[in-house]
Amino acid sequence: MAVLRFPDFGEMNQNESDIRSTLAEMSIDYERWSLDRVPADSSADAVLAAYADEIAQMKQRGGYVTADVIDVNSSTPNLEVMLARFDKEHTHDEDEVRFILAGRGIFFLHIGDRVASVEVGPGDMLRVPRGTTHWFTLCEDRRIRAIRWFQDTSGWTPHYTDSGVDRGYQPLCFGPAYLGSRVETKINLNA
Numbered sequence: 001m002a003v004l005r006f007p008d009f010g011e012m013n014q015n016e017s018d019i020r021s022t023l024a025e026m027s028i029d030y031e032r033w034s035l036d037r038v039p040a041d042s043s044a045d046a047v048l049a050a051y052a053d054e055i056a057q058m059k060q061r062g063g064y065v066t067a068d069v070i071d072v073n074s075s076t077p078n079l080e081v082m083l084a085r086f087d088k089e090h091t092h093d094e095d096e097v098r099f100i101l102a103g104r105g106i107f108f109l110h111i112g113d114r115v116a117s118v119e120v121g122p123g124d125m126l127r128v129p130r131g132t133t134h135w136f137t138l139c140e141d142r143r144i145r146a147i148r149w150f151q152d153t154s155g156w157t158p159h160y161t162d163s164g165v166d167r168g169y170q171p172l173c174f175g176p177a178y179l180g181s182r183v184e185t186k187i188n189l190n191a
């Protein structure tokens with residue numbers, strides 16, 4: 001389940017339909033998909049086979065030609081270098097489409113004069129249209145497994161805005177794996 005925040009306003013929402021409608025107003029698609037197709041430890045090929053229908057439908061929706069499974073964790077070589085490519089505000093020439101199978105991460109979406117933080121976790125599908133200014137990072141456990149769709153893998157190169165806006169936001173995670181000490185932070189934010 002996702003967590004939608006507008007950090008500048010101290011707003012946080014974990015209601016699925018609220019998140020869907022708020023993001024839809026920002027031209028961002030958010031959906032909840034079933035996770036019960038395959039065991040969590042299935043191979044990438046098994047995941048792609050199990051979600052073949054969803055993958056084909058999404059290809060049709062967005063003109064995507066290929067899909068793969070990205071799988072990283074804290075022991076992935078050069079993980080921090082990889083993350084550093086995407087944790088600064090950027091755009092792409094194609095949509096960024098993710099269905100999260102495991103782990104958690106945060107998309108910051110800078111749309112108009114507002115910045116939204118969308119923490120995504122297992123079962124969340126997010127589609128960020130091409131040209132949207134955004135940045136992304138993982139939660140503290142540095143784990144994400146997701147299906148990705150591409151129109152052209154070369155289009156996924158980040159174009160940095162160098163705005164510095166990203167430096168004003170802390171990548172705080174509040175989702176199910178982050179209850180406990182984070183609850184205190186959450187209360188402070190809403191105070």
Ligand SMILES: [Fe+2]
Pocket residue numbers: 086090091092096134135136158
């Ligand atoms: Fe991106």
